[in-house]
Amino acid sequence: xxxxxxxxxxxxxLFYENDFKRYGVEKYLNNGYDIEVCNACxxxxxxxxxxxxxxxxxxxxxxxxxxxxxxxxxxxxxxxxNLFILTIHYNTKTHxxxxxxxxxxxxxxxxxxxxxxxxxxxxxxxxxxxYLNIRAYFEIFNNRVxxxxxxxxxxxxxxxxxxxxxxxxxxSPQASIIKDNTNIIWTHTYDFDEYLSNLKQKNRxxxxxxxxxxxxIDAPSPLIKHDALIPGISSxxxxxxxxPSLCRFFDKIEKDxxxxxxxxxxxxxxxxxxxxxxxxxxxxxxxxxxxxxHSKLVINRNxxxxxxxxxxxxxxxxxxxxxxxxxxxxxxxxxxMARLLNKMPINIDxxxxxxxxxxxxxxxxxxxxxxxxxxxxxxxKNDYSWNIIMDELKYENKN
Numbered sequence: 001x002x003x004x005x006x007x008x009x010x011x012x013x014l015f016y017e018n019d020f021k022r023y024g025v026e027k028y029l030n031n032g033y034d035i036e037v038c039n040a041c042x043x044x045x046x047x048x049x050x051x052x053x054x055x056x057x058x059x060x061x062x063x064x065x066x067x068x069x070x071x072x073x074x075x076x077x078x079x080x081x082n083l084f085i086l087t088i089h090y091n092t093k094t095h096x097x098x099x100x101x102x103x104x105x106x107x108x109x110x111x112x113x114x115x116x117x118x119x120x121x122x123x124x125x126x127x128x129x130x131y132l133n134i135r136a137y138f139e140i141f142n143n144r145v146x147x148x149x150x151x152x153x154x155x156x157x158x159x160x161x162x163x164x165x166x167x168x169x170x171x172s173p174q175a176s177i178i179k180d181n182t183n184i185i186w187t188h189t190y191d192f193d194e195y196l197s198n199l200k201q202k203n204r205x206x207x208x209x210x211x212x213x214x215x216x217i218d219a220p221s222p223l224i225k226h227d228a229l230i231p232g233i234s235s236x237x238x239x240x241x242x243x244p245s246l247c248r249f250f251d252k253i254e255k256d257x258x259x260x261x262x263x264x265x266x267x268x269x270x271x272x273x274x275x276x277x278x279x280x281x282x283x284x285x286x287x288x289x290x291x292x293x294h295s296k297l298v299i300n301r302n303x304x305x306x307x308x309x310x311x312x313x314x315x316x317x318x319x320x321x322x323x324x325x326x327x328x329x330x331x332x333x334x335x336x337m338a339r340l341l342n343k344m345p346i347n348i349d350x351x352x353x354x355x356x357x358x359x360x361x362x363x364x365x366x367x368x369x370x371x372x373x374x375x376x377x378x379x380x381k382n383d384y385s386w387n388i389i390m391d392e393l394k395y396e397n398k399n
Contacts, residue, residue, distance in 0.1 A: 005033075005034060005081075005082060006033065006034040006035070006036065006079070006082040006083070007028055007033050007034070007035055007036075007082065007083050007084075007085060008035075008036045008037075008038050008079055008082055008083070008084045008085070009023055009025075009035070009036070009037045009038065009084075009085045009087060010037075010038045010040065010084050010085065010086050010087070010088060010097070010108075011037060011038070011039050011040070011041065011087050011088060012039075012040050012041050012044040012045060012088045012089075012094060012097075013039075013041055013045075014039075014041065014049075014052065014054060014057050015037050015039055015057060015058045015063050016056050016057055016058060016267065016268075017056050017057070017058055017059075018056070018267060018286075019058065020058055020060070022190045022193070023085075023087070023386070024193075024384065024385065024386025024387075024389075025037075025062065027384070027386045027387070027390075028386060028390070031390055033390075035062060036062055036063075036064060037058075037062055037063040037064065038064055038066070038072075038075065038084075039063055039064065039065045039066065040066050040072055040088075040097060041065070042065060042066065042067045043066060043067065043068065043069060043072060044088075044093050044094055044097075045093070051225070052225070053224065053268075053270075055268060055270055056267065056268070069096065072097075072100070073100055076100055076101065076104055076106065077104060079106075080104040080105070080106050082106075083107055083108065083109065083160075083393075084101065084106055084107075084108040084109070085108070085109045085111060085163075086101075086108055086109065086110050086111065086159070087111045089174060090156075090174055090177050095156075098156045098157075098177075099156065101157065102155060102156050102157040105157070107160045108159050108160060108161075109159060109160065109161040109162070109163060109185075109389070110159035110161070110162050110163070110174075110177060110178070111162075111163040112162060112163065112164055112165075112169050112170075112172050112174045112175055113163055113164065113165040113169070113187060113188070113189050113190065113385070114165070114189055114190060114304060115165065115166065115168060115169055115172045115174075115374060116304065116333065117168075117333075117336045117337055117340060117374055118329075118332045118333045118335075118336040118337075119172060119173060120168050120171050120172055121336045121339075121340070156177065158177060158178050158179035158181065158182050159177065159178060159182055160182065160183065161182065161183045161184075161185050161392070162175070162178050162182050162183070162184050162185065163185050163187055163385070163389065164184055164185065164186055164187070164377065165186075165187060165188045165189045165192075165374070165375060165376060165377065166188075166189070166371070166372060166373045166374040166375050166376060166377060167372055167373050167377055167378075168373045168374055169377075170184070183392070185388060185389055185392050186377040186379065186380040186388075187376075187380055187385035187388045187389070188375060188376035188377070188380060188385060189304075189307055189374075189375050189376070190385070191289075191304070191305065191307035191308060191311075191375065192307070192311070192375055192376050192385075193384050193385055194289050194308075195289065195307075195308065195311050196382065196383070196384060197384075198289055198290070198293065204290070206290050206293075206294055207284075207287075209260070209262075209294075211259075211260045212258070212259050212260070212296045213259055213260040213261065213262050213291075213294075213295055213296065214253055214257070214259040214260070214261050214262075214295060214296060214297035214298070214299055215261075215262055215263075215264050215288075215291040215292055215295040215297070215298055215299065216250070216261060216262070216263050216264065216278075216299040217264050217288065217292075217298065217299065217300050217301070217303045217305045217306070218263055218264055218265050218266040218269055218271075218283075219266055219301055219302070219303055220235075220266055220268055220269065221235035221237050222235060222237035222238055222239045222242050222243075223239060223269070223277075224266070224268060224269060224270075233329075234327070234329075235327075235330070236323045236324060236326055236327035236330065237321075237323050237324070238323065239277060241321075241322075241323055242321060242323060243277040243278070245321055245348040245349050246278075246319075246348055247277075247278065247279040248348070249319065249346070249348040249351055250278075250279060250281065250299075251279070252351065252356065253297070253299070253317075253356060256356045256357065257296075257297065257356055257357065257360075259296055259297060261281055261299070262281060262282045262283075262284065262291065263278055263281055263282065263283040263284065264284060264287060264288040264291045264292070264305075265283050265284060265285045265286075265288075267286065269285075271283045271285075288305055288308065289308050292305075292308040292309055292312055292314060293308070293312050295314055296314075296315070296360075297314065297315050297316075297317065297359070297360065298314050298315065298316045298317070299316075299317050299319065300316055300317070300318055300319070300337075301318070301319060301320075301324075301330075301334060302330055302333040302334045302337065306337065307374075307375050310367050310370050310371050310375060311371065311375070313362055313364070313367060314362075315359060315360045315361065315362055316341065316343065316359075317343075317346060317356075317359045318334055318337065318338040318343055318344075318345040318346070319334075319345055319346050319347070319348050320334055320345040320346070320347050320348070321347060321348050321349050322347070322349045325347070340366065340369075340370055340373075341363065341366050341367070341370060342363055342366055343359075346359075
């Protein structure tokens with residue numbers, strides 16, 4: 001079957017300006033494909049779509065947003081002969097989409113490239129009393145148990161292709177949807193695409209700093225309710241408690257390591273240039289990869305943007321706090337990433353006894369293993385993911 005006519009990217013989140021590049025939309029267009037983005041976010045996560053701040057969202061005409069299942073079903077029916085790329089999770093809220101696609105016998109590609117280590121690594125001890133949260137456990141039960149039953153007893157057709165990144169991709173809970181006849185396209189994370197782009201831009205400009213610096217990888221919470229608006233995801237952090245402790249920790253880093261701490265803003269944030277809650281430290285927008293590349297140290301909470309630190313072999317400090325330690329999911333995310341790199345998260349509410357100079361050590365074997373397992377299959381091509389996908393589709397068209 002030829003897929004040259006149209007590719008439809010199906011999402012259940014906001015479609016941002018950087019997603020246009022991240023998904024390779026322009027590259028597909030330049031190679032003769034028609035591209036549309038089918039956005040079912042208002043149906044799957046209506047509260048999220050209504051309440052989230054729509055900053056830096058895509059304003060072009062390639063996106064079609066659907067607000068009810070009837071409209072979405074009509075669209076899928078009209079486009080059932082085209083190829084869909086699903087960049088969504090399978091769960092009880094998206095189950096109906098997979099059922100529609102299966103009933104209409106639509107061929108689709110399922111993406112599981114940006115995997116989170118804590119969803120795969122299982123050697124953790126759960127203190128249920130400590131992390132008692134009925135709503136959170138209901139969501140886990142709903143997605144894992146009821147999702148399994150729905151998937152197996154209400155037939156879901158497997159994807160024709162799966163886009164995978166690191167070797168651990170196929171151990172992700174999302175990979176349970178694939179079958180023996182599913183073709184695996186080994187690529188890498190979106191971060192690696194950005195890494196490749198950075199390597200090829202030899203004359204890329206970067207701000208010159210008069211002093212060596214550490215970069216803090218910003219996250220949405222506690223200021224921005226983004227991911228926390230999605231059912232099953234929450235944040236324990238409050239600005240009143242988190243930021244003063246974080247600034248004291250930054251002070252210690254600057255004093256003990258003689259590094260200036262700067263902030264790599266999260267893409268969905270809207271910080272002023274030198275906000276008081278960061279201790280009037282400089283904030284830089286859309287420069288995370290460059291800042292990590294030229295830094296002497298990366299400070300992280302639970303962001304997968306540590307991929308850049310892994311790729312550029314930069315020392316990483318993971319931090320936690322009293323608030324974070326009360327939240328199982330976030331604690332597990334931080335601890336899992338740190339453990340894979342033989343690191344111990346530093347509690348920013350109690351860090352006096354830490355020798356920060358010890359945190360500058362890098363275990364190259366662990367970094368390499370992390371890259372192979374979670375960023376890029378070592379056997380996959382060093383090419384942009386969209387080129388790898390198009391090459392696979394061209395190969396099938398010839399056969």
